[in-house]
Amino acid sequence: MKYKFEKGALADIDTNIVVVGIFQGEDITVVLQSLDANFSNGRQTFAAGVAEAAKHEGFSGKATQLLSLPTYAALACKKLVLIGLGPSSDFNGKPGLMRKIGAQLGRRFDKSAMASMCVVGRICVAGDSKKSKKSTAAGTAAGTAGAAKEGHSGPGDTACQHVEAFLEGWHLGRYSFEKYKSKKEEDKQKAEIAISFAGDYRKSELFEKACSTGDALAAATNMARSLIAEPASYMTPSRLGEEAVRIASEHGLDCKVYDLPEIKQLKMGSFLGVARGATEPARFITLKYAAANATKTIAVVGKGITFDSGGLSLKPAGSMENMKYDMSGAAAVLGVMQVVGQFKPNVNVLGLIAATENMPGDNALHPGDVLVSMNGKTIEVNNTDAEGRLVLADAITFACKQKVDEIIDLATLTGAVVTALGRAAAAILGTDQNLIAKLIMHGKMAGENLWQLPLYDEYRDYLKSDIADLKNAGSRGEAGTSSAAMFLREFTEGKPWAHLDVCGPGWLDKDKDECNKGGTAFGVRTICRYLLSYS
Numbered sequence: 377m378k379y380k381f382e383k384g385a386l387a388d389i390d391t392n393i394v395v396v397g398i399f400q401g402e403d404i405t406v407v408l409q410s411l412d413a414n415f416s417n418g419r420q421t422f423a424a425g426v427a428e429a430a431k432h433e434g435f436s437g438k439a440t441q442l443l444s445l446p447t448y449a450a451l452a453c454k455k456l457v458l459i460g461l462g463p464s465s466d467f468n469g470k471p472g473l474m475r476k477i478g479a480q481l482g483r484r485f486d487k488s489a490m491a492s493m494c495v496v497g498r499i500c501v502a503g504d505s506k507k508s509k510k511s512t513a514a515g516t517a518a519g520t521a522g523a524a525k526e527g528h529s530g531p532g533d534t535a536c537q538h539v540e541a542f543l544e545g546w547h548l549g550r551y552s553f554e555k556y557k558s559k560k561e562e563d564k565q566k567a568e569i570a571i572s573f574a575g576d577y578r579k580s581e582l583f584e585k586a587c588s589t590g591d592a593l594a595a596a597t598n599m600a601r602s603l604i605a606e607p608a609s610y611m612t613p614s615r616l617g618e619e620a621v622r623i624a625s626e627h628g629l630d631c632k633v634y635d636l637p638e639i640k641q642l643k644m645g646s647f648l649g650v651a652r653g654a655t656e657p658a659r660f661i662t663l664k665y666a667a668a669n670a671t672k673t674i675a676v677v678g679k680g681i682t683f684d685s686g687g688l689s690l691k692p693a694g695s696m697e698n699m700k701y702d703m704s705g706a707a708a709v710l711g712v713m714q715v716v717g718q719f720k721p722n723v724n725v726l727g728l729i730a731a732t733e734n735m736p737g738d739n740a741l742h743p744g745d746v747l748v749s750m751n752g753k754t755i756e757v758n759n760t761d762a763e764g765r766l767v768l769a770d771a772i773t774f775a776c777k778q779k780v781d782e783i784i785d786l787a788t789l790t791g792a793v794v795t796a797l798g799r800a801a802a803a804i805l806g807t808d809q810n811l812i813a814k815l816i817m818h819g820k821m822a823g824e825n826l827w828q829l830p831l832y833d834e835y836r837d838y839l840k841s842d843i844a845d846l847k848n849a850g851s852r853g854e855a856g857t858s859s860a861a862m863f864l865r866e867f868t869e870g871k872p873w874a875h876l877d878v879c880g881p882g883w884l885d886k887d888k889d890e891c892n893k894g895g896t897a898f899g900v901r902t903i904c905r906y907l908l909s910y911s
Contacts, residue, residue, distance in 0.1 A: 379543075379587045382494050382574040386412035387419060387451045391572065392490035394453040395481065399464040400437040404430055411496060422450045430458060438462060440476050442484060454490070457481070468534050471541035472823045478545025479890035485569060486550050492570040495542065535575060536586035541823075543590030544901070546571070548890040551598045553605040589908070592715050593822075597900045600704075600711035604895030608683035608700040613659040613731035616680055616703065619710055620661045620729070627717025634660040644730075644770035646749040650763045651732040653687055653740025658732035660771070661706075663713045665725045672782070672910075673724035675775035676713075676903060679764045679787035680706030680731030687734050687741055687760030701895045702764070704882040705786035706731055711900035716907055723910035726780055730767035734760070746844050750774065751867055756841040759849035764789045765863045766848055772867045782811060782872045784906075785864065786899045788879040792856030793829075799880045799888075801825035802898060805861040808872035815874055815906055822901035823890060826876065835862040876902075 382389045386396075386408070398407060404427040408415040415423040426445060430436075435443040439462030447456050459477050461467055485493070573583075603611055603619060617633035624631035636657045639648060644660065651658035661680070681702040685691060691699070706729040713727040740760070741747075747755045747766065750773040755766065764787050775783050793803045802819075804826040806812050812828060819826040838850030838859040846866060850859030861875045878898045886893050 377568075377571070377587075377591060379583075380572045382572050385414055386496060386574070387414045389494050389574065390452045391492040391494040391570075392453060393455045393457055393485070393493040394451070395457045395459055395493060395495045397461045397477075397496070398435075398437040398458050399461045399467070400439075402437055402464075403427070404458070419450065422447075426456065426458075435460070439473055440480055442480060444484070453494070471537040471821065473541075474538040475541040475545035475548075475823050476889045478542040478547075479549030480545075482546045482549030483887070486552075488569070489567075490569060491567065492572070494572045494574055496574040533582060536582045539573065539583060540586040540590040540593075543571075543587060544594045545890045547591065547594035548597060548892070551601060551892055553602055553894070555602075555606075589719075592718055593901050593904055596711035596714045596904065597897045599714060600707035600897035600900055601892075601895050603707040603710065604701050604704055604897060606700070608733070611682055611700065611703070612656045613680065613682055613733070614657065616682065616706055616710075616729060616731045617659045617661050620663055620713075620727075623710055623714050623717065624663055627714060629713060629717050630662075630664040630666075632662045634662075642750065642770075642774070643748075644750045644774075646747045646755055646766045647730050647732070647770040649741050649745065649747040649757065650681075650687070650734055650760075650766050653737035654733035654735040655737060656682070656733050658730075660774075661727075661729040661731060662774075663709075663727035665713065665716045665720070665727075667720065667722050667724055670722050670724045670910075673726060673778070673780045674782045674784065674907065675726045675728060675778070675780040676709050677728045677730075677768060677771045677775060677783060677785040678705035678707070678709035679703070679768055679785070679789065680729045681734050681764060681767065681788075682706075682731060684734045684761070684763065685736055687763060688736050689743060689759050689761040690736055691761060698883055701883050702734075702788050703731065704788050704878060704895060704897065705729075705899070707895070708786045708878075708897055708899040708903070711897055712903050712907070715900075715904045719908055719911065721908050721910040723907060725907060726775065726778060728771045728775055730771040732767065734763045749867070751776075751869075753846060753866060754844040756844040756847040758847045762849040762860070765860050768864055769867045772864060772873075773869075776867070776869045776871060780871065782808070782874075783868060784811075784815070784874050784876070784903060786876045786878055786903075788882050789875075789877045790857045790860050790879055792860075793877045794880040796829070796857060797827055797880050799884060801827045802879075802881050803827060803829045803857050803877040804874060805829050805831050805858065805877070806872075806874035807831070807865060807868060807870075808874065811872050811874050814909075815876075815902060818905040818909070819902040822905055824881070824898055824902045826902070829858050829861075831858060831862055831865065835859045839863055839866075 441460030684702040750770040841847040
């Protein structure tokens, strides 16, 4: 989308909706007067009426509070929306709040007849609420991916951070998957709302970069969400391959989709063991982006179990209900590669997906079987429902054989991580603390919480097998997430590696902030921000 600046007085902005941010405890009349002198000369009654209505409705400026008021032609706009910004003292450091605000507004006006909205933002001087009350119109908005780097600390940059986050939230909040809902003839498609901004953004190129980045990250996340939302009968390994080919074609990436005979030629015995029980053929998918002058290659690896029945270690019916989302890691990789192809950072990126169903077919993997992985290690399978680590083992080995410099994998790997962290955060584990720290930082900027869990050497003992090099599932009920990551570490060949177990925040039972009910495509925005930091 194209976004524009509104330079006129607030009362004269010709748009359907004007959104004004209010810090907690601010005098709304003073705020309106600071934004537009007309509220001191001729429109005092209207400003006083807005303040009185806010008091009556209990609006005090608490974070994400929303109050929508008609203007009755007192202003050029039809509605004046007040949105709470919370305490002024820490606003600058929280672009995530603007993401939540964007999502809330997106949902609030999702099916509105309103065609346009102007967001009037104000830069708060951190730690000085008095100064914040005197501040004039400035950015609501959010930042470029590079704004997380050192040196991007000026007020214009802060405004752009908020612009990016706002637009992310706006598009994420408006997302819905309605492909399979029957619609009556009178139903109309969701109308697009034109968005503009009023404020001081200092450098227009930063503003434009913020807008394009916010749009792109949200679009990639929503695309991945739609892949997750599809029934497993439709979003098969083959269709994941087709999606990869489409993305590669649209963004100039190299793509190779390996079929079953080719996977056998690669000697991916661990991956093939999982695929044995399924009628749907497995696919191994590679997407490559090569930067002109890059000296570093990062592999992003996704678990692509398009449906997980548990295999012969069959899940209970209730635990199987949402197992179409077990390919969330794969969907995230496709979202990441879409953004990489669009923005072309100065780093080589290799996207890898091991895609199969895990089914209890007549040739299914038995508990007690021994598999030979791509790197030659043998694996005793003591639980066929611990299949994600088996497919990732060969995918990580493939990455190592491509001589990548770093490996990041995403997987809905363990139910244990939901017990440990709930739906509020994903676990991160790995071998390189610098990489882990960067991903945690970019996750914070993205609104995707990552919490580091340990990889103590003792967890290696959980994987000892009497008849093979490893067994695939450790001691049940003890450090399940860490022992699963320890299994993956066996295949990283000492390369810098980080593992994101996204099982918890990867699926939500209700709307939460910018994440809607269902698959969230957790990790797309975090990893994109990390890769774009090489721009």
